[in-house]
Amino acid sequence: MLEESAKQLFATHCKAEHVRKAQQTGEIETLLNELVHAGFVDALVPEADGGAGLSLIDLAPVLFQAGAHAAPLPLGDTIVARTEPAVPSGSGAVAIAPGPLETTAKGRMLSNVPFGRVASYVIARSPADWHLLPLEEATVLASPSSGILGADLLWPHDAPNGLTVERQDWFRIGALMRAVEMAGAMGRLLEMTVAYAMEREQFGRAIAKQQAIQQQIGEMAEHCYAARISAELGLAGFTDPSASAIAKSRVSEAAVRVGAIAHAVHGAIGITEEHDLQLYTRRLVEARIAYGGESYWNRELGQALLNTTDSSMEFVLSVSARKKMPIDL
């Protein structure tokens, strides 16, 4: 049910034309309002405080749909941020800064903040604690290194510090949400690639009939399925850093192959600005390296295992323990 209503919402308010417009102007108000009205944005807030009182894994279908429509906002990050008392209701989108707040000659600066162009607030480390900073007084500087929707954010030296937030693991949350987004986008890329292979003809027949194409798309489907299930593991084990590490590492690795095969099958048309493929594949390229790539999270995971006395199987079982086995079946 949640999945159907999310699907409908994004299909109406997050079409390719909306995504393109948001990329040009940073404008996301209609989509954000719809997400608030649907109850998705405050879904983790307890019912007593006006939210839906759900847990993050319940929202997996909504977050995957956001990825599948290249939603131009940090939905998962905002949903978690709304559980912070410091974040006012009706606060707009909340981005997470991957690096610390730095003092420069021009002012106080956050570099390369994903979704910095569309956010109303950003959560950032400065220097020891995490703070909530409003973007009202900030200068938003889009740059090629910040990505499609990302930006450098600059405040005057005398800008207030912002309120402290309770959670201290925002970098990891940013990584997990990018993994979930990528898994959603990969599902959409698989659909697009299958459809294109069946319609595109070469050598007198649909390229889908070529074994070489079938083998590539078969492999692509494997990576999509693996990405989705490891993203679910990350959401189910939300409080476990190793579950997030598994999700970000595994999904990022899958994203490389999925993006490559999607482009290989689409051929030259997929390289054009006009074709929608790039709305997804460029986001994969960015999300893969946002908040740590595979190497970083693999190292974290390896160190976490070495710091226990667990066998590798015991370690894996402890991470998935939060996902209940359907033992009654």
Added chain:
Amino acid sequence: MGFSAEFSRKMAEKGWLGLSIEKQYGGQEAGFFRRYVIVEELLAAGAPVSAHWIADRQSGPLIQRYGSEEQKQRYLPGICAGQSFFCIGMSEPNAGSDLASVRSRAEKTVGGWLLNGQKIWTTNATRSHYMIALVRTSGSAADRHQGLSQFVIDLSAPGVEIREIKDLNGDAHFSEVFFKDVFLPDDTLIGDEGAGWEQVTAELAFERSGPERILSSIVVLEGWLNWLRATPQSHDEKLGRAIAHLATLRELSISVTARLAAGESPIVQAAIVKDLGTSFEQELPVMIADALTADPRLQPPRSLMETTVFVAGAAPSYSLRGGTREILRGMIARGLGLR
């Protein structure tokens, strides 16, 4: 996977075999997930589970699903007691990936069928009591999926001859099996005559999705982890990647088991698990062999080197047995509507 009839009987005494088989046939009726949990522990510990493995994983569930009442009473109690061992009669010399082209043929005769032909690459044939074989009962190889049936063949019957084949590591775990005028009584036909293809396809979903499709090389990973703890080195990243893959594969395998348990036949999902799982099992010994020799000043434990080399040698078979990589990807493509 080691073979020990005694270990299998002890498993049965503990009530750890026939977990998905009904109680009236000697099973536990405990469901697929209890089996999953137990099997996972056994594999991670490297237990000698080979004797009962095929019977417990697929022959028992197959007979329970398609067998007659009389057949269930005849075969299932022995499987659950760890006393009847089964092997799988699918591949033939000219029917490997192209399984539908099997030529072993059973001709109708009074009171039963007369079987002639040959199977190959049959794991544990010399040590099993029964084979469930896919054979042609009507038409010709050109009829493809039509005219195939499954029989339970008593391997002690006259006319059955088994010859072991040594593998590249020097072990003889698989064999050739010859049938010359082997009489198969009517009541050894499993399910419907001519429905063999559909039944074998359902059976393969059990064969392709279990934890053994992930854990064939796990003993190398555990050995390496122990050495890394004893002799710290900078391989955290490689270790972490293995864990990310292992955890994901386990979730995939469990999700397919859930579908099997719900009575579905998740053929495409099982193919996905098998291809990803065997890719991981094949990469593991390659990666670890490199890591073990990354610093010539360090001497890895001899037994770990031996195991790694042994597994690396056997690993190419992982993506052959139970369906090759190309066949599996073709099945996934078909599931997506591409063919």
